[in-house]
């Protein structure tokens with residue numbers, strides 16, 4: 001589903017099913033890319049330069065995958081859109097994100113290579129993060145049927161039979177709190193993305209030399225018992241409480257440095273405006289139509305974590321039972 005949402009927005013393209021050969025190829029390329037990016041080989045070389053000559057095999061694997069992956073995006077998606085734009089000339093109607101990006105290239109604002117790297121970046125940044133968050137949300141909802149019921153009650157009380165849409169999500173605070181709580185307890189990118197300070201900086205009693213690789217432990221900020229009551233419990237209510245609550249750092253929202261699942265500042269995640277509504281809408285639709293239950297014979301879904309340098313995702317996939325809610 002998430003691949004179809006993102007590929008529709010990016011390329012006006014759709015996968016027919018999970019057996020669609022292009023879907024298989026896209027998911028394999030993206031998983032392999034994530035696996036290599038999170039390999040500890042990369043880390044050793046970053047911190048111990050002496051080891052770099054021994055990591056040539058790893059770097060060659062990265063380069064090989066990169067060229068095959070970029071060729072895949074180019075041949076099957078970007079070139080197709082270029083052809084459509086070329087055939088329709090001035091009459092061409094922009095109907096997906098890549099059209100804007102190709103337009104920027106035609107105007108000379110970016111290069112052909114930039115176009116491909118933007119596509120590659122969105123494939124990594126947008127799809128897997130939102131997918132992992134969705135898996136965590138479903139797992140926690142299965143393990144907390146009362147939260148499911150509260151979302152259902154909120155939707156029926158507030159919307160009175162109307163369907164949940166992007167424009168009425170703001171009327172559903174408990175649903176939004178559930179999304180926030182999922183991202184707090186299971187911060188999908190727990191260490192954010194490494195940053196570098198150009199100038200020396202002071203932080204508390206520390207001096208951070210210029211050009212230091214700075215890694216922020218966003219997961220710990222969001223799970224530190226000094227700042228959160230029972231941080232290891234899944235409790236959306238905490239986001240609705242006056243003093244213990246926080247607002248997601250959405251553009252224009254209050255900034256709370258305890259809660260940074262999308263990072264902060266100029267390099268924070270631009271996809272927040274897409275990820276939050278997608279998560280809210282999907283959870284709302286699932287919960288309104290189904291009671292989500294643990295696999296038969298199992299009381300709970302196993303929420304053990306599996307992490308790499310840039311991800312925190314569920315370790316084991318379960319087959320969840322979807323029981324239609326009585327009308």
Ligand code: HEM
Nearest residue numbers: 125126129130133189192193262263264267268269271275
């Ligand atoms: C729940 C889903 C998501 C989470 C948790 C997430 C989280 C993050 C984080 C932590 C960063 C690094 C921020 C920093 O270090 O300051 C980031 C960067 C980024 N994200 Fe997201 N993201 C999500 C969804 C998306 C989506 C849907 C898109 C695109 C449609 C997207 C596009 C990007 C891009 C392009 C960057 C790089 C920004 C830059 O370097 O300037 N993300 N994201």
